Amino acid sequence: MPLLEIGLMHYLILAAAVFSCGVFVMSTKRNAIGILIGIELVLNAVNINFVAFDRYQVVGGCDGQISAVFVIVIAAAEAAVAVAICMNLYKNLNTIDVDRGDSLHG
Amino acid sequence: MDTLLQNFWTPTSTDLFWFSPELALVGTIVMLLVVPIIMGKSARTSGRIALFGTVATIVLTLRVAGVVQTQGISGLAPPAAAGMLILDNLAIYFKIVLMLFMAGIIGLWFIGSAEKERNGPEFFVIFAGSALGMVLMAGTLNLLMMAIAIEMASLPSYAIVGFKKRNRAAAEASLKYVVFGGISAAIMLYGISLLYGIFGTLNFAHIAPRAAVMLHEGQNTLILGFALICTLGGILFKIAAVPFHFWCPDVFEGAKIEVTAWLSVSSKAAAIVLLLRLVDAFSVGAVSEGLSAAIFNNLALGLAIIAAITCTWGNFAAYRQRNIKRLLAYSSIAHAGYMLMACSIFMHPGLLGAGYSIGQSPMGAVLVYIMLYAIMNLGVFAVAAMVIWQTGSEDIDAFNGLGRRSAWLAVPMLFCLVSLVGLPPFAGFIGKYWLLLALGEAGTAYASVQSLGTIYWTLIVIAGTNTLISLFFYFRIIKAMFLTDDGQPAFTPSITGATMANLCGIALLVMGVFYIQQPRDMAEKYATHLFQPAAAMTHTMTTTQDVYNEKPNAADPDFRLTTIDHEQEGAQ
Numbered sequence: 001m002p003l004l005e006i007g008l009m010h011y012l013i014l015a016a017a018v019f020s021c022g023v024f025v026m027s028t029k030r031n032a033i034g035i036l037i038g039i040e041l042v043l044n045a046v047n048i049n050f051v052a053f054d055r056y057q058v059v060g061g062c063d064g065q066i067s068a069v070f071v072i073v074i075a076a077a078e079a080a081v082a083v084a085i086c087m088n089l090y091k092n093l094n095t096i097d098v099d100r101g102d103s104l105h106g
Numbered sequence: 107m108d109t110l111l112q113n114f115w116t117p118t119s120t121d122l123f124w125f126s127p128e129l130a131l132v133g134t135i136v137m138l139l140v141v142p143i144i145m146g147k148s149a150r151t152s153g154r155i156a157l158f159g160t161v162a163t164i165v166l167t168l169r170v171a172g173v174v175q176t177q178g179i180s181g182l183a184p185p186a187a188a189g190m191l192i193l194d195n196l197a198i199y200f201k202i203v204l205m206l207f208m209a210g211i212i213g214l215w216f217i218g219s220a221e222k223e224r225n226g227p228e229f230f231v232i233f234a235g236s237a238l239g240m241v242l243m244a245g246t247l248n249l250l251m252m253a254i255a256i257e258m259a260s261l262p263s264y265a266i267v268g269f270k271k272r273n274r275a276a277a278e279a280s281l282k283y284v285v286f287g288g289i290s291a292a293i294m295l296y297g298i299s300l301l302y303g304i305f306g307t308l309n310f311a312h313i314a315p316r317a318a319v320m321l322h323e324g325q326n327t328l329i330l331g332f333a334l335i336c337t338l339g340g341i342l343f344k345i346a347a348v349p350f351h352f353w354c355p356d357v358f359e360g361a362k363i364e365v366t367a368w369l370s371v372s373s374k375a376a377a378i379v380l381l382l383r384l385v386d387a388f389s390v391g392a393v394s395e396g397l398s399a400a401i402f403n404n405l406a407l408g409l410a411i412i413a414a415i416t417c418t419w420g421n422f423a424a425y426r427q428r429n430i431k432r433l434l435a436y437s438s439i440a441h442a443g444y445m446l447m448a449c450s451i452f453m454h455p456g457l458l459g460a461g462y463s464i465g466q467s468p469m470g471a472v473l474v475y476i477m478l479y480a481i482m483n484l485g486v487f488a489v490a491a492m493v494i495w496q497t498g499s500e501d502i503d504a505f506n507g508l509g510r511r512s513a514w515l516a517v518p519m520l521f522c523l524v525s526l527v528g529l530p531p532f533a534g535f536i537g538k539y540w541l542l543l544a545l546g547e548a549g550t551a552y553a554s555v556q557s558l559g560t561i562y563w564t565l566i567v568i569a570g571t572n573t574l575i576s577l578f579f580y581f582r583i584i585k586a587m588f589l590t591d592d593g594q595p596a597f598t599p600s601i602t603g604a605t606m607a608n609l610c611g612i613a614l615l616v617m618g619v620f621y622i623q624q625p626r627d628m629a630e631k632y633a634t635h636l637f638q639p640a641a642a643m644t645h646t647m648t649t650t651q652d653v654y655n656e657k658p659n660a661a662d663p664d665f666r667l668t669t670i671d672h673e674q675e676g677a678q
Contacts, residue, residue: 012303019296026289035285042292049299058306067250067308071295074257078291081261082284085268085277092277098285 011052019045032086032096036079043075123173124193126166127201131238134159135231142227149226153216156230160209160237164202171198190251192383197245199473199629200379204244207371207480208237210606214364214488217603218495229269233368236262240376243344247310247383249298249337253291256340259376260287263369267361279360286353290343297336304330310384314391321401334405341384344377345442348416355423358435363494366431367487370438375476378442381449382469385409393456402452403556409450410561414568417443421575429500430490433579434483437526440576441479447565448472448541451548458551468544470630471537477625478525478537478614485522485610489515492599492607505583507591514604516587518611523580525614528573533617538573540626542566 022041029035047068054064086096093100122129137155145151170193191197212233215223223229239258246252264287268280298308304326305313320330339350346354358366392401420440427433451468492515497504509516525534549562617625 015299022292032281032285036288039288039292042289042296046292046295046299049296049303053299053303053306057303063250063308064302067299067302070250070254074254074291074295077261078257078284078288081264082288085264085280085284088268088271089277089281092272092274096281098281 008052008056011048011056015045015048015052018042018048030097030099032082032089032098035098036082036086039082040075040079043071046071124170125191127163127170128238128241130159130163130166131234131241134162135234135238138227138231138234147227149223149229150216150220152226152230153212153220156234157209157212159234160205160212164205164209167198167201167205171195171202190248191242191245192247193245196379196383196469196473197241200244200375200476201241203477203480204237204240204372204375207484208233208368210484210488211364211368213602213606214367214491217600218491219362219364225269229266232262232266232269236260236266236368237372240372243376244379246380247387249301249308249310249313252310252380253295253298253340256294256344256377256380257291259344259373260291263287263373266365267357267369269365270362273360275360276362277360279357283353283357286350287343290340290350293336294340294343297333297339300329300333301337304333310387311391314384314387315395316391318388318392318397318401319395321405322395322397338381338384341377341381342412344373345381345446346374346416346439347412347442347446348419348439349412351416351419351439354439355427355432355435358438359429359431359500363431363487363491366434367483367491370434370487371476371480371483374438374442374445375480378445378449378472378476381446382472385449385452386454386469389452389454389457392452393454399452399457399552399555399558403558406450406452406558407561409446410565413443413446413450414565415443416440416446417568417572418575419443421572421579424576424579427579428502430494430502430504430583431500433502433583434486434490437576437580438483440572441526443572444538444541444569445472445475445479447569448475448544450565451544451562453544453548453551467630468548470626471540471544474626474629475537475541477629478533478617481610481613482522482525482534485518485607485614486526488603488607488610489519489522492603496597496599497594502583502586503592504594505586507594508587510591511594511596512599512604515599515607518604518607519587520584521611521614522607523584525618527577527580529577531615531618533614533622535618536621536626538569542569545569 018041022038022043022045025038025041026035027038029038050064050068050071052064054062054068058064090096134156137159138152141151141155142148220226236259239255239260239262242251242255243259246255264280264284267283268276270276301313302308305316307313317330317334320326343350343353358370361369388402388405392399417440420436420438420443424433424436424440427436448468448471453468493504493508494500505519508519521532525532528534528538530536545562545566549559549566552562553559616622
């Protein structure tokens with residue numbers, strides 16, 4: 001039953017789709033939180049890739065799984081800092097629209 | 107198969123000794139957090155702890171350096187495995203330069219911000235955290251460690267840029283930084299995950315030779331190219347190379363000036379060192395697979411184009427700026443371009459034709475340029491900071507008549523600016539001369555290898571033209587200082603700040619006038635043996651790859667035999 005066998009390619013396509021969604025969100029959203037969601041999507045695509053490669057492609061070891069854990073930590077740390085910065089921006093500008101900031105240009 | 111988990115090991119005291127500079131930085135962070143609880147919050151105390159931490163890091167690095175020089179060790183790795191971290195001459199060199207620069211920045215902070223700072227401990231925790239990330243960035247070839255180190259350097263940088271809470275510009279700057287940084291880091295991780303999938307390992311020392319073979323045979327080039335571009339993108343973002351440079355001017359303008367000074371050198375230098383490692387790993391990989399330099403044609407062309415555009419863009423955009431921080435931001439982009447030019451040289455003795463040898467390596471030229479650039483920028487930013495703190499204005503007009511108002515600042519500023527242009531008799535000239543010399547040597551050595559020779563010779567022309575362009579905008583500041591006087595009041599700068607600026611200026615002058623070769627030789631020594639082939643990642647520095655090796659392992663019995671042989675030959 002070849003249709004039911006889920007292999008590496010399915011995961012890679014899923015990851016590529018999530019990556020594309022993330023890139024699309026990052027490039028179209030004007031809201032800082034929206035962009036952060038795009039970043040999270042890309043990082044999740046990274047995780048899918050890592051874990052799928054680890055399971056199907058790489059013989060021995062579990063570098064991919066460990067990497068995925070680290071990527072989750074990176075994502076969490078980045079979200080914490082980014083949300084704090086968004087709060088700070090909101091306090092100063094009353095908006096988190098990345099286009100609205102206009103004090104810096106040139 | 108090297109994996110992260112199989113090689114789980116308990117670090118011994120020797121391992122911890124090799125890691126002690128980083129541990130000192132970690133200890134500094136802990137001290138910064140604990141001391142205010144016991145002794146009460148004081149910005150000056152925090153500054154002193156941070157300064158002490160940098161000094162301790164330098165001392166420990168020098169001690170580690172002593173062991174590395176005499177014994178030659180492969181890094182903080184379990185034996186027989188390619189490590190997560192590499193402790194080699196390059197890492198040590200970078201640590202010392204970065205920590206000295208950090209001490210200078212802390213000095214700058216003491217002059218201008220210590221009085222007003224209400225969150226000293228937090229500021230320095232973030233500051234030392236970013237320094238730790240940069241130190242780790244410069245000492246790894248493992249892609250996962252690379253990503254973590256870049257994040258460790260980036261996250262504190264985002265926070266430190268937005269440290270002034272009630273400031274619109276700072277809030278905007280940090281948002282732009284975190285958004286661009288987050289995007290580039292995420293895309294870099296995607297590239298890394300693809301590289302992991304293609305090669306089944308995260309160690310770039312293993313990846314590079316196989317990637318070189320792939321490039322040679324032309325298989326999987328699409329996916330490999332995409333993965334490499336994604337991965338390089340994250341590094342180029344830290345360098346602020348042109349397609350990834352948008353954050354740089356805004357961040358530099360929004361941040362406090364000492365933070366601007368810190369980011370202008372440290373993040374770029376760390377990323378350049380990391381890029382040097384990757385480029386070197388590629389060269390060594392190609393040599394170990396017996397390939398010629400021709401496979402690097404496209405990679406070198408890509409890096410060279412980015413370098414040329416970065417340099418030109420930085421210099422042209424700087425010309426329009428009136429804000430001194432923005433101007434220096436574009437100046438730093440341009441200088442990153444000069445350094446990137448030399449990073450595009452895939453050079454290894456094994457790649458050169460038979461009978462051809464080069465005098466000095468391009469890595470040495472980049473390393474010495476990083477050091478000179480740190481000195482120049484420290485001087486320029488020290489003066490700029492004192493002018494900004496005095497006048498409250500970041501406009502170039504604040505420099506009007508500085509020659510009369512405060513000659514002790516104007517003269518070192520002149521020295522540093524002329525040095526940034528790259529004119530004799532200052533050290534900036536010899537730094538740039540060495541960069542161009544490396545390009546010229548590469549152009550000659552690879553003259554017949556596809557278009558590599560043309561690429562490097564073109565880069566020399568572009569660098570020369572850019573030096574001319576940069577003359578104009580640096581000269582605007584010089585003109586404001588000495589030729590335009592609108593009668594602003596004279597002022598006496600802080601003695602520490604003036605001393606720092608003057609030391610930088612005099613150092614540049616002395617190195618330039620006497621054409622001091624020592625820094626170059628030192629950098630050359632540190633550039634040797636950037637990276638050890640993973641298969642031979644045991645305990646010697648004296649492998650066959652180590653062509654430039656000059657300090658052999660005296661404790662090694664084999665070495666003693668060879669010296670005796672040499673002596674006998676000499677006697678005969």
